[in-house]
Amino acid sequence: MSRGGAGVVSPYTGLVEHAHPMAFTPDAIPDALYSGRSADTGFLTGTESERFSMGPGGSRFEARRSCIGEAVERMSLAGAPGGFRAPLGADARQVGPDAFQRFHPTQREDPAFHYERAQPGDLLTWMPARSLHRGTTVHVPAQLVVFDDPHRADGHREPHVEPATSSGVAAGPHFGFAAGRAVLELIERDAFQRMWLRGSTPPAFDWRGSPRLTDATLRELERLEELCGRFGASFSVRVLDAAADVPVLLAVMRSDRIGVAVGCAADFRLDRAILNAVREALHTHNWCLRLLPEPTIDPADVVEFEDHIRLHCRPSARSLTAALDASDERVAAVGGPASWAEVVAGLDREGIEVLLADITAPEVRAAGFHVVRALSPDLVALDVVHAARFLGHPRLYRRWRDGPALDGPADLVPVPHPFP
Numbered sequence: 001m002s003r004g005g006a007g008v009v010s011p012y013t014g015l016v017e018h019a020h021p022m023a024f025t026p027d028a029i030p031d032a033l034y035s036g037r038s039a040d041t042g043f044l045t046g047t048e049s050e051r052f053s054m055g056p057g058g059s060r061f062e063a064r065r066s067c068i069g070e071a072v073e074r075m076s077l078a079g080a081p082g083g084f085r086a087p088l089g090a091d092a093r094q095v096g097p098d099a100f101q102r103f104h105p106t107q108r109e110d111p112a113f114h115y116e117r118a119q120p121g122d123l124l125t126w127m128p129a130r131s132l133h134r135g136t137t138v139h140v141p142a143q144l145v146v147f148d149d150p151h152r153a154d155g156h157r158e159p160h161v162e163p164a165t166s167s168g169v170a171a172g173p174h175f176g177f178a179a180g181r182a183v184l185e186l187i188e189r190d191a192f193q194r195m196w197l198r199g200s201t202p203p204a205f206d207w208r209g210s211p212r213l214t215d216a217t218l219r220e221l222e223r224l225e226e227l228c229g230r231f232g233a234s235f236s237v238r239v240l241d242a243a244a245d246v247p248v249l250l251a252v253m254r255s256d257r258i259g260v261a262v263g264c265a266a267d268f269r270l271d272r273a274i275l276n277a278v279r280e281a282l283h284t285h286n287w288c289l290r291l292l293p294e295p296t297i298d299p300a301d302v303v304e305f306e307d308h309i310r311l312h313c314r315p316s317a318r319s320l321t322a323a324l325d326a327s328d329e330r331v332a333a334v335g336g337p338a339s340w341a342e343v344v345a346g347l348d349r350e351g352i353e354v355l356l357a358d359i360t361a362p363e364v365r366a367a368g369f370h371v372v373r374a375l376s377p378d379l380v381a382l383d384v385v386h387a388a389r390f391l392g393h394p395r396l397y398r399r400w401r402d403g404p405a406l407d408g409p410a411d412l413v414p415v416p417h418p419f420p
């Protein structure tokens with residue numbers, strides 16, 4: 001994604017008002033990181049979104065590109081065109097909210113549970129999407145695709161089916177690039193959510209002995225390891241069980257100053273997966289340091305990603321994440337697909353349907369970007385609001401290579417995850 005010049009970044013007319021390299025405090029681990037502030041989507045589209053974006057990378061150029069990409073994703077989440085209203089059940093092309101199995105029936109029994117179940121005949125807002133494998137057009141609830149307010153200013157009201165997140169959204173110079181990154185993020189989040197909720201203890205990746213990593217990647221990992229060590233931090237990399245056997249790597253960073261910092265990445269290119277995971281963990285470590293002066297937070301009060309980091313940032317919380325790096329098992333060989341075609345074939349082989357929605361806002365398209373939301377009724381989504389955890393999917397309870405079948409939510413880890 002090479003775009004990001006003066007036409008995109010401008011305090012007057014840009015999609016991004018500014019994008020600058022981040023300054024580091026003396027106790028933070030320094031690495032390439034950019035921060036940006038996007039245009040006011042509340043003013044432009046009527047839908048508010050987070051204006052602050054950040055982007056890590058192997059260089060300043062990569063970090064700036066990543067930061068701008070995150071900003072234009074949020075711009076599209078708030079300003080995507082194409083929504084239309086229709087009753088639930090009125091069209092065979094509809095993939096209704098229940099197909100995604102976000103919540104377990106026991107969650108809905110709680111009178112305080114905030115989210116509603118849409119009923120046949122309810123007038124919902126829909127967005128068009130396309131099946132990755134079949135190429136057919138389907139209609140997906142807009143609440144699952146964009147930041148769509150179920151209680152509109154025009155008086156329209158519809159059941160609020162789930163909290164909005166940005167997982168499975170990616171930007172790129174063309175549809176294919178963005179779609180690929182979005183699909184990989186779906187796979188990554190499914191792998192992490194299953195691992196965390198099931199209390200799995202993933203094996204360590206012996207990256208020094210891996211035949212798939214290039215010499216350049218090994219040198220960069222050694223540099224990052226030495227850099228972190230100078231600040232009293234160390235990391236291990238864990239291999240997660242993932243859909244289509246796509247490599248999903250979890251970097252777990254510890255130090256005397258924090259509880260845990262994690263970074264996670266999925267990519268059939270193993271070099272990209274491991275470097276992205278370690279860099280994310282490094283910057284999450286710095287995030288933890290910034291949050292240490294903040295008051296502690298109770299799990300029940302976790303409603304956004306920063307709350308997840310606050311919960312786990314202190315050394316006193318380390319026991320909550322002990323399982324992440326508890327396993328002594330080590331693996332050097334990480335297999336899996338070697339191309340996009342093999343990723344798609346693997347998902348199809350496992351019966352995993354993926355839906356792709358082009359949510360590019362007009363201003364974003366004019367700047368040369370494409371933004372895609374990927375969804376799957378067959379993968380577990382990453383949750384954010386602890387009072388509305390996504391505990392309904394059967395994949396959480398079936399037997400896996402790393403553990404037995406489970407009976408229900410009572411068997412899952414009750415603590416909010418540390419995902420950034």
